[in-house]
Amino acid sequence: MTKKVNESIWIETLGCAKNEVDSQKLHFRAQGLGYESAKTIKDASMVVINTCAFIEAARAESISVILDALEDKAKEAKIVVTGCMAERYRQELTDALPEVDLIVGFGEEFMHHETSGIEGSSIKISKTRRKGAPSMDLDRSFDLLNLPIGPSNSPFSYLKVAEGCDRKCGFCAIPSFRGKQQSRDFDDLVAEAETLASPEIIVIAQDLASYGRDLYGSARLVELVRELMDKIEWVRLLYLYPSQLNSELIDLIGSSRVNYFDLSLQHVSKTLLRQMRRPGSGSEFLEKIRRIRELYPSAVFRSNFIIGYPGETEDDHDELLEFIEAAQLDWVGFFGYSKEQGTYADSLEGQIPSEVIVDRLAQVSQAQEAITALRRRSHIGRQLEVVVQSKGVGRSYMESPEIDGLIVVPSNLKVGSLQLVKILDCIGLDLVGEPVEVVSDKESGR
Structure with missing residues (x-):
């Protein structure tokens, strides 16, 4: 393949960590085709926007x-919109944004390249190209899920083990545009984790605990994580359904160096959960959390809750407030319900007025902020293993990157190293630590 010259790419990523993985893969592919990394958007010959479409707020941010x-790019630069919003609303975006050069969904190649040596037929999708725009062929053989991601320059890297989801949660439109679950090959994932060469690997998927069921006939997450733990210092798991958190998985996480439980609860009212087409109840969740803490007292918990789902009563809301107080979770994300076209909840009666949702969000957020602050202060005096994230910034097993707090450390500590630190203070939700000893001085990209 002939590499290009004098071309540069800038990628903007919106949404979750799974989108971040896709952007990293696109960037690595661009480098292989000869694109340089633009220092700013104005320096790029191609600007790629990897969009999110999970809820209305995410779509609004993507449009913004x-x-x-379009305003900031160089005059001759091409702009490409991809990701979830492009996949789900291709025609709507095409009609609304004629200035965009190309709108492409998943599995569509869009980067300029010499066609010799590239397998697979190319097709043109004229309806998604503005009039007069240069021809940009799309290769439908492009496999984004299994595309190489390349080595990481970060102390942490995401490992996406599957795409899509087989569940039919009432509020979620992801299966309608991401499709059914498609797991990646076990050996390929282990090899990729070693290639990433980061002190921390964060294993992600839409339905993480179901990894392998579509490919091997049964879930293989525990087996995969055990293999990774033999090779990687820290292995963190994100997005676990509580109904799939069995004893084997609890023991695997709880006894690891990263005993961090990220549980997708969404609500605690049994009636409302049934409306969400999800199993469980607040009492069941509390019992599971109590049992984990009994076995592993240092375990940390994160979860997410939807506020204002259709039919949510004041009693349901009060039950959630009581759960928050009883569960004492370390980190919680709250989201106002977003009406998603084509979902089960879209047609439900009992839609909650936006002003009620805002008020309920404020109540649960205030309650949880006090709990999180108290739990953070409880760590003063502890010694914790910390990975140095960037100059003067570290994280322990208790903080997942980009969503939780951090630990302030001396600025002379080597980025990517593992340090044992003693926690001296708590400022807001961030801890302050001083080094006790070096655990590992291996840098990211080692």
Whole structure:
């Protein structure tokens, strides 16, 4: 393949960590085709916006970023919109944003390249190209899920083990545009984790605990994580359904160096959970959390809750407030319900007024902020293993990157190293630590 010259790429990523993985793969592929990494958006010959479409707020942010990019990019630069919003609303975006050069969904190649040596037929999708825009062929053989991601320059890296989801949660439209679960090959994942060469690997998927069921006939997450733990210092798991958190998985996480439980609860009212098409109840969740803490007292918990789902009563809301107080979770994300076209909840009666949702969000957020602050202060005096994230910034097993707090450390500590630190203070939700000894001085990219 002939590499290109004098071309540069800038990628803006919106949404979750799974989108971040896709962007890293696109960037690594661009480098292989000869694109350089642009220092700013104005320096790029191609600007790629990897969009999110999970809820209305995410879609609004995606549109805002696209409009900003159209203003900020160089005059001759091409702009490409991809990701979830492009997959789900291709035609709507095409009609609304004629200035965009190309709108492409998943599994569509869009980067310029010499066609010799590239397998698979190319097709043109004229309806998603603005009039007069240069021809940009799309290769449908492009496999984003299994595309190489390349080595990481970060102390942490995401490992996406599957795409899509077989569940039918009432509020979620992801299966409608991401499709059914498609797991990646076990050996390929282990090899990729070693290639990433980061002190911390964060294993992610839409339905993580179901990894392997579609490919091997049964879930293989525990087996995969055990293999990774033999090779990687820290292995963190994100997005676990509580109904799939069995004893084997609890023991694997609880006894590891990263005993961090990220549980997708969404609500605690049994009636409302049934409306969400999800199993469980607040009492069941509390019992599971109590049992984990009994076995592993240092375990940390994160979860997410939807506020204002259709039919949510004041009693349901009060039950959630009581759960928050009883569960004493370390980190919680709250989201106002977003009406998603084509989902089960879209047609439900009992839609909650937006002002009620805002009020309920404020109540649960205030309650949880006090709990999180108290739990953070309880760590003063502890010694914790910390990975140095960047100059003066570290994280322990208790903080997942980009969503939780951090630990302030001396600025002379080597980025990517593992340090044992003593926690001296708590400022807001961030801890302050001083080094006790070096655990490992291996840098990211080792």
